[in-house]
Amino acid sequence: MEQTIFPGVNKIAVLRATALGDMIFALPALKALHCAYPQAEIVYLGRDWHAGFLPGRLPGVKRVVAVPPVKCIEQLAQGLVIDPAAEADFFGRMQAENFDLALQMHGAGEFSNPFVLKLGARFSAGLRSPKAPPLDRWIPFGYYQNEVIRLLEVAALAGANTVSTSLQPCLPVLDADLAAAAPFLDGLRRPFAVIHPGSTDPRRCWSPEKFATVADWIAGQGLEIILTGQGEDGARIQAVQENMRAHALNLCDRLSLPALTGLLSHSALFVGNDSGPLHLALAVGAQAVGLFWVEYILNSMPLLRGNFYPLISWQRQCPRCGRFLDKAEADHPAGPCTHYVSLIEEISPEDMIRGVETMLRVKSNSPSRYTPGCNG
Structure with missing residues (x-):
């Protein structure tokens, strides 16, 4: 079912704190999201390398905020998104951003959905496995799906028109x-x-x-x-x-x-x-x-x-x-x-x-x- 645009959205958080290829897969969805909310500032929640690479490349993505990475191998294997010792400071800063919309593009949601909910945005949308808490709008997560299409579906949850979006991720080459x-x-x-x-x-x-x-x-x-x-x-x-x-x-x-x-x-x-x-x-x-x-x-x-x-x-x-x-x-x-x-x-x-x-x-x-x- 076609979803409507969320009202009054001026600032969007997108969680995708993953590796290089995973970031590339998200490019069509980020483009569709910007087209749906051209007035909004998109804040990409990623890793340190995203902060040094993404700014200035994608319309709408105005800032990158690095999520403190998990340091313990056991916690990394569990799928934790953020270093537990850094949570209080990080979420305090993120809640002060007053996000209107938070999108979860970071996996099945068992750990990433609680992360997104802690951002305190007015609206939330994203992926959800049976073990993950629900967001305002969500689609089921299953491994066997092309990642580009999966993330375009997340953008569509926010009301983005993804039909006219190219399925080929394209990244601008800077001077x-x-x-x-x-x-x-x-x-x-x-x-x-x-x-x-x-x-x-x-x-x-x-x-x-x-x-x-x-x-x-x-x-x-x-x-x-x-x-x-x-x-x-x-x-x-x-x-x-x-x-x-x-x-x-x-x-x-x-x-x-x-x-x-x-x-x-x-x-x-x-x-x-x-x-x-x-x-x-x-x-x-x-x-x-x-x-x-x-x-x-x-x-x-x-x-x-x-x-x-x-x-x-x-x-x-x-x-x-x-x-x-x-x-x-x-x-x-x-x-x-x-x-x-x-x-x-x-x-x-x-x-x-x-x-x-x-x-x-x-x-x-x-x-x-x-x-x-x-x-x-």
């Missing part, structure tokens, strides 16, 4: 992004491909040897190869480089998020696992080939194909213990399977090369970058 990327672009032969072999989840990681095979093939087509990642990605990136015959520029731990954004906006191709940088690359208009495990395709796989070629692993059994896995079982810390091994190795380099060939043939026809208009 500051291009300036941050400039030192790494100088001296490069164009065009170039970005290879991102890492992921926060080792089960979503393809082998370095296979990445190296594909990177060599791409280099043979006349493209420069740039390897990106950070932290624990370093060992994988080094292994890719060591297994390559062609030259590759290793930028692991050398790129800020703005620099990565600027770099991706200039790339001819992105190749990588299901990860935040893959979704960032697509949001700034790059051509991309991505690797996905079957249990993630309904949730995180991009919906449009103008600049994206997906490769899907249909493997449902752990290669070590043979247990059949779904998303809930794979994420449960106590099992039934605790083997953190790749579940996408059935995808071959030949499969990837076919995808790369397709993207290199296709002229870029992805949607134009984010514009302030409400009908784009």
